[in-house]
Amino acid sequence: MGYWIPSDRQVKQILKRVLNKNKVISSQKLLRDLVLRELERIKPNAGLSKERLRRIAANSVFISLEIHAREGKTRKFQTNCPVCNTTLKRIRNQTIWGGVVTLEFRCPLCGYWTGKKRRIPSRYIFHYTP
Ligand SMILES: [Zn+2]
Numbered sequence: 001m002g003y004w005i006p007s008d009r010q011v012k013q014i015l016k017r018v019l020n021k022n023k024v025i026s027s028q029k030l031l032r033d034l035v036l037r038e039l040e041r042i043k044p045n046a047g048l049s050k051e052r053l054r055r056i057a058a059n060s061v062f063i064s065l066e067i068h069a070r071e072g073k074t075r076k077f078q079t080n081c082p083v084c085n086t087t088l089k090r091i092r093n094q095t096i097w098g099g100v101v102t103l104e105f106r107c108p109l110c111g112y113w114t115g116k117k118r119r120i121p122s123r124y125i126f127h128y129t130p
């Protein structure tokens with residue numbers, strides 16, 4: 001028996017219900033467990049990867065995503081956001097003293113950023129923002 005793949009709309013509806021009830025969900029795993037539990041009520045054997053759930057959550061206006069990250073050793077060039085897969089925007093920051101320009105990449109959707117040292121997302125906290 002294969003997985004049943006819910007639509008983005010179905011997942012969003014459930015996200016709204018789950019967040020409305022809990023207000024803050026402190027891990028991606030917990031959020032996925034809660035969403036899957038609700039999906040199972042519609043149809044058994046729901047398939048929802050954590051990457052897809054994160055992308056849908058980042059695209060939901062009623063969710064504010066808090067991203068915790070650890071520092072990576074090297075900066076590997078990234079074009080897409082590791083959180084939600086949106087194309088990262090290149091931002092140049094001029095310091096107030098002039099001269100030194102730091103390069104930053106920022107996600108316009110979820111707010112993830114990375115700079116000279118790569119920031120690797122390590123934890124997500126989901127806040128309900130109705
Ligand atoms: Zn993003």
